[in-house]
Structures are given as C-alpha cells and as structure tokens.
Amino acid sequence: MHEVLGACPLDCPDGCSWVVTVDDDGEAINLKGNRAHPFTAGALCAKVNGYLEHTKAPDRLLYPLKRVGAKGEGRFERISWDEALTTIAAKLQYVKDTYGGEAIWPFQGTGTLGYVQGLEGRAGQRLWNVLGASRHDMTACSVAGRQGATYVTGTAAGMDPETFAESKLILLWGTNTLTSGHHLWKFILKARKRGAHIVAIDPIRTRTAAQADEHLAPLPGTDAALALGLLNVIVSMGAEDRDYLDSNTVGWPEFKERILAFPPSKAAEITGIDEATIVALGERIATTRPTGIRCTMGMQRHAGGGNAMRLLYALPGVTGDWQYPGGGASYSTSGRFMPDLVSTYRDDLLQQPVRTLSMTQLGHTLLRADDPPVKALVIYGANPMSSNPDQHRVREGLQREDLFTVVIEQFPTDTVDYADIVLPATMQTEHLDVNDGYGHMYIHLNRPATAPPGECLSGTETFRRLAKAMGLEEPSLYDDDETLARTLLGDADFERLYETGWMRLDYQTPYVPFTEGFPTPSGKLEFYSESARDAGHDPLPGYVAPVRAETDDAHPLALIAPASHWFLNSMFANKPDLMKKAGGPRIELHPDDARARGLQTGDTATVFNARGSFEAAVEISDRVRPGVIASTKGYWLKHIRGGANVNATVEERDADMAGGAIFHDNRVEVERVRVADDDPGRLGQAEPVVASR
Numbered sequence: 001m002h003e004v005l006g007a008c009p010l011d012c013p014d015g016c017s018w019v020v021t022v023d024d025d026g027e028a029i030n031l032k033g034n035r036a037h038p039f040t041a042g043a044l045c046a047k048v049n050g051y052l053e054h055t056k057a058p059d060r061l062l063y064p065l066k067r068v069g070a071k072g073e074g075r076f077e078r079i080s081w082d083e084a085l086t087t088i089a090a091k092l093q094y095v096k097d098t099y100g101g102e103a104i105w106p107f108q109g110t111g112t113l114g115y116v117q118g119l120e121g122r123a124g125q126r127l128w129n130v131l132g133a134s135r136h137d138m139t140a141c142s143v144a145g146r147q148g149a150t151y152v153t154g155t156a157a158g159m160d161p162e163t164f165a166e167s168k169l170i171l172l173w174g175t176n177t178l179t180s181g182h183h184l185w186k187f188i189l190k191a192r193k194r195g196a197h198i199v200a201i202d203p204i205r206t207r208t209a210a211q212a213d214e215h216l217a218p219l220p221g222t223d224a225a226l227a228l229g230l231l232n233v234i235v236s237m238g239a240e241d242r243d244y245l246d247s248n249t250v251g252w253p254e255f256k257e258r259i260l261a262f263p264p265s266k267a268a269e270i271t272g273i274d275e276a277t278i279v280a281l282g283e284r285i286a287t288t289r290p291t292g293i294r295c296t297m298g299m300q301r302h303a304g305g306g307n308a309m310r311l312l313y314a315l316p317g318v319t320g321d322w323q324y325p326g327g328g329a330s331y332s333t334s335g336r337f338m339p340d341l342v343s344t345y346r347d348d349l350l351q352q353p354v355r356t357l358s359m360t361q362l363g364h365t366l367l368r369a370d371d372p373p374v375k376a377l378v379i380y381g382a383n384p385m386s387s388n389p390d391q392h393r394v395r396e397g398l399q400r401e402d403l404f405t406v407v408i409e410q411f412p413t414d415t416v417d418y419a420d421i422v423l424p425a426t427m428q429t430e431h432l433d434v435n436d437g438y439g440h441m442y443i444h445l446n447r448p449a450t451a452p453p454g455e456c457l458s459g460t461e462t463f464r465r466l467a468k469a470m471g472l473e474e475p476s477l478y479d480d481d482e483t484l485a486r487t488l489l490g491d492a493d494f495e496r497l498y499e500t501g502w503m504r505l506d507y508q509t510p511y512v513p514f515t516e517g518f519p520t521p522s523g524k525l526e527f528y529s530e531s532a533r534d535a536g537h538d539p540l541p542g543y544v545a546p547v548r549a550e551t552d553d554a555h556p557l558a559l560i561a562p563a564s565h566w567f568l569n570s571m572f573a574n575k576p577d578l579m580k581k582a583g584g585p586r587i588e589l590h591p592d593d594a595r596a597r598g599l600q601t602g603d604t605a606t607v608f609n610a611r612g613s614f615e616a617a618v619e620i621s622d623r624v625r626p627g628v629i630a631s632t633k634g635y636w637l638k639h640i641r642g643g644a645n646v647n648a649t650v651e652e653r654d655a656d657m658a659g660g661a662i663f664h665d666n667r668v669e670v671e672r673v674r675v676a677d678d679d680p681g682r683l684g685q686a687e688p689v690v691a692s693r
C-alpha cells in the first residue's frame, strides 16, 4: 500500500490537492483531499469525493470505436488503435491537402485544465501548429470578464483569495461560492468571525446568498448599473480615496463625471433594486476598509459582461481598497503561475498565420459557407452537445455528412454520438499533469497513481501516436509527459513537486497585488483605457444592457442556468448517485409568474423561445424574483426527457468583449405540458426537490 500525490484537473477555481491510496496490486482504492494543503485543507467536494468510483464506472470508454449507425444514433463498433489512428491520419492528411490545414478544427474544452493534458497548456497545440489547423478560441467561460478586468488593472488575477479573511466587507458578486468553489468559504467565515459583513449580489437566492448577511437580487445583466449607482453614493459622500486616485490611477476626472451622471435612482430603475438599498450599500462600502469583492464568471455571461467586470475592478481603485490585504477584487488568479508556455505551445512551428474559430459559435461556423469550410473536427475535453449555446444549430452542424469528427473522451457523451471515430482517454489518476487553481496561489504536480483501464491513452500519448501515424518529423511532437512537465516547471520545481505534490507560487503571504504599480500600459490603474478605446470599446467602463431587456414580449422571462451543485459542467451528469441528487432539469419561478401561467410545483413545463425548447420540472419558489427563472447547466440530453437541455434556448452571441458567451442573457416563455402519469420520464423529474444550489 502506498500514497500518490495528485491534483483535481477540473475547471474549478479551487484546484484541490489530493492523495490517492494505492494497494499492492496497483489499484487505487482511496482518494481524499490533502490535509497539508492550505486551500484544500483535507476536503474535496460533492462531485469529486466519488471520483475513483467514476474512473471505474461501467459506462467508461475503454476502446477505440468507429461509428456504424447514423450520426447522433450512438451505434459504434470496437476497432484497434492502429485502425483508428490510420483512419484519422489519412483523413486529416486528405483534408489538409484538399482544403488546407485550416479546414481542421481542434476543439478543446475544459474537461481538464492541466498544463500537460489540458486546456491551460493547450494540449495538442504543437501538432495543430505543424498541421496549420485553425486556432480554437475558448470563449465558453471567462474571456469577457477577463478582458474587462485587464483593461483596468492589466491583469484579471486580482486579490490573493486567502486575504478575504482580512476583509471587513465582502461582496459576493455574481458568484455561488458554496457550489462553484466552496474552499474559499472558510476564509470568508474567518472574516465574519472578525466582524465582516457579507453581501451576496445574485438574481437567485442561492445557497451562498442564503448564508450571506444581506442579499441584493438585481435583474440579470444589470450589474454595471448597480456598480455605477454604488460609486455615485461613494463619490457623493466625498469618500473616494483622493491620495490613492492621484498617485495610482489615470482617467479619474472623466470617470468621476460618468459616475456623477449615474444617480442611485437610475441604478434602481435598471436593476430593480430599491434605491434605499443601493444607497445603504454604497454608504457601507464608503465607510468600510478593506472591502473585498469576489466576482467570478456568472455575472459576465451577459451582453455587457466585460464592462460589468471592468467596473468591479475599477471600484476598489476609487475607494483605495487595492492597497490593503483583504481589499480589491478577485476574478481568477489564472496568470499568477507563469510557466514557459511559449515553449509548450510552440507557435513557432506554424508556417503561416491561421484563422481563429470561436468555441461558442460552433453551430453557426459548421453551418456557414467559410473558405475553407471546416471539414475535420477533433473534439477533446469538451461536450458541446450539452454545454454549447444554440444546441439545435450545434446538432445540425455535427450531423453534416461531409464533416469528419473525432472525439477523444472518457464517457459516451451526447457529443460522442456524432463522432466518426471515438478515442478512449485516461482520467486524472492515470496520467501525469501539472495543475494550478484559478482561485488560489498554488501549483501541483499530479502523478499517475494507477494504470489506465482497457486501452485508454492520455491525450498527449494520443497526439504523439497520431503524429507518428501521419509521418511527421518535427522532434518536439514526441516529447514525453515528463519532458513537458519539466519544460513548464523547470527541473528544480519539478523535483520538489514530485516529493511534495504542491507548493505556493512565488508570492509573499499575504500577497497584496499592485503595490509596485499596475501591469497596464501606463503602469497605473486605468479608469480611462486607451487600449480599450483602440479595440473599439468605450474608453471608460459603462453600462451595456442585456440583449433583449425590453424588446422580446413573446419571451419575457429572463432565464439563468448556472453551475449545478452536483455536476461540473456536464461532467458527472452520468454518475448515478449524483444524477439522483440533482434530480432532473428543473426551473424555479416566482409565485406571481407561476400563477399567471397556471403552473404548480411538480408540473412538467416546456421552456421555449425562437431557438428551441427543453422540458423541466416546475418548482415555485421565492428564491427568484418576478420575471426571472432559474435552472442549472450540465444535463446530458440522452438522460433527460425531450432530448434537449437549457442550451437549446441560449443564443450563440458574443458579449461586449473578447467574444465571450452570454449563457445567462436569455429570454424564454414557459408553458405547462401534459405528461401521461405512466411516462417514466415524469417519474424521473418528480424526484423530491433537493435544495440543489
């Protein structure tokens, strides 16, 4: 029996350090959170506690497959790795020769964030560069907010999250801490013990909002207006930090003018929050140092998401909070770890510039007449059938008979059903990787604890073998995983992490950013940003309204579907115990909206707009305000009634910055459907409703 140190690979801010116990037969028999790790502190989460069980699940993909049924049908036949690789190599070569390398689209999602196997290191990029494939722009998650924050402070990395323990006022703004990254909570509780006041700002009374001292529920997509209203209160009181503004910021006179033109009454009208509540919170911020804002991806999945985040990063510039431990704003610490990514990606292998394709425009891109058209799609770490917007367009695109699709996967997802060839991938306990966490300041080495089951191969090994099958000679395509990890970390840190599993990044404790200036063009915090102006944006942060705020009378309800407590995006939505805990798809709506539509708790409803519809169980609830309905993301289509999830209604449209997706900027109508009493789907949905967010 021995222990192997590793790390959770999932797209979650907490980046946990874990310890795997392996028995004398080499089987992993226990996996638990690392007690020595300051952020993990011995705990994993509801999803990953059963990770080992998931690696051994009966539906795990173990062998290469080729499709024998129609696209989407899900009928496959086992083939050898040789046949799979020969087929793929020949097809990619043909596509490259006939249409050019850009007709190949490597479509990488967030299944693993690892620097060797996953998204952070853009696994496979060397191969795609040699082939001259189109570049994949990962727009599904965080880019709009990242861009907005970066215009202000030069980075989105913000506060060291552990310093929230020092805050006297904490704003949990568009973030569901207890569900989407609960390890931060212990630092928030520490602050509360020292007298901090905790405010949640979220259209839904989530399990996090329910634990806060105060909850403000703005209408979705109106946070920028709220921020401007709060700033107006602060500035009207003369509570701005003039010394800080003078020495550390640019554009204050112009920004101040904009703030003064935005009275709390206007913020109240746009956000639907009482003016008095806005004034009271503004006064509280004005008089409480340090104020820390935890603002993650939820609130930037809107038409104005980039600008909203920009304002939240600007706010602590006005109050001077950036100078204190526990003050400032925290979006994502991604970027604090600065490995040598250039030598990982090897963009120098590209022979000519290539186009970039947006992840969240998959459907439209596959269906439009591009030159060259996309002819080969290699999907890995992604499940676009479940997670992408405009599901019906995605399905139509993946159904194209002239499209060759490879899916590298661990489980038979809805996306797998559209593959020509399926390749079985290892899971985190079976391969080497380097992982950080975008909600803390640590780095980890994940050592393989056990041999892969069946014929599963790591992504990196798959790309090496594919390169060989294509006869490619570039030597760096054949670097092994340890070489890749050493390139990222340097030999000294690699050796150290091999022993310890984790270490703090090279920042002092507590770390207060920007004490030596801001990594912006001016070296200061930029309220006025010439970079933003040059990119075609308003040089000052402002309010950008949601897409159909007042115009779509036929679909008046604003639908948001954020993280489920039991799934990680669409991962674990095939794990029986977690499926049971989650229950089926559900919408929560306010009693007034339910009454107007004759809906009752337990009814099955269809939720629809012009793009599509999905079915969900109704729960009448005061956790949402009138006009807003709440659901969750992640369901597999094949496991739910109707074969569509919330993303059938979400628009493929870009936010104001960086091509970010607008999952929470959505308008729908809801109608009761009659379901026969003996319909098994009905029983699935009528599971007792667990407090699930």
Ligand SMILES: Nc1nc2c(c(=O)[nH]1)N[C@H]1C(S)=C(S)[C@@H](COP(=O)(O)OP(=O)(O)OC[C@H]3O[C@@H](n4cnc5c(=O)[nH]c(N)nc54)[C@H](O)[C@@H]3O)O[C@H]1N2
Pocket (backbone or CB within 6 Å): 011, 012, 013, 047, 110, 141, 173, 174, 175, 176, 177, 179, 180, 181, 201, 202, 203, 204, 206, 218, 219, 220, 221, 222, 223, 296, 297, 298, 299, 301, 302, 560, 561, 562, 563, 564, 565, 566, 567, 568, 569, 570, 634, 664
């Ligand atoms: N359990 C679990 N954890 C996860 C994930 C998961 O699927 N399940 N997903 C992971 C991933 S990929 C990510 S990116 C992160 C995301 O985690 P979060 O950043 O927390 O993002 P969301 O869950 O999309 O939304 C968070 C909250 O924002 C609220 N919100 C939506 N629109 C608005 C708005 O206009 N204004 C305000 N103020 N609030 C709004 C939602 O109601 C929700 O409660 O979590 C990660 N962690």
Ligand SMILES: Nc1nc2c(c(=O)[nH]1)N[C@H]1C(S)=C(S)[C@@H](COP(=O)(O)OP(=O)(O)OC[C@H]3O[C@@H](n4cnc5c(=O)[nH]c(N)nc54)[C@H](O)[C@@H]3O)O[C@H]1N2
Pocket (backbone or CB within 6 Å): 011, 108, 109, 110, 111, 112, 117, 140, 141, 142, 297, 301, 380, 381, 382, 383, 384, 386, 387, 388, 408, 409, 410, 411, 413, 425, 426, 427, 459, 561, 562, 563, 568, 569, 570, 571, 633, 634, 646, 647, 650, 663, 664
């Ligand atoms: N309605 C709505 N939709 C959303 C969101 C929302 O808030 N609301 N959130 C969006 C967000 S934040 C994100 S990040 C995206 C996520 O969208 P995706 O990136 O598509 O994430 P998943 O759907 O979880 O699919 C990841 C797949 O990768 C597989 N996988 C895991 N590890 C590995 C590996 O090591 N190798 C390989 N080859 N495969 C692996 C998993 O089995 C899983 O099927 O979804 C977005 N979709």
Ligand code: SF4
Pocket (backbone or CB within 6 Å): 008, 009, 010, 012, 013, 014, 015, 016, 044, 045, 046, 047, 048, 181, 182, 183, 568
């Ligand atoms: S999903 Fe997040 S909280 Fe859960 S184990 Fe992984 S990193 Fe930790």
Ligand SMILES: [Mo]
Pocket (backbone or CB within 6 Å): 011, 110, 140, 141, 142, 297
């Ligand atoms: Mo995400």
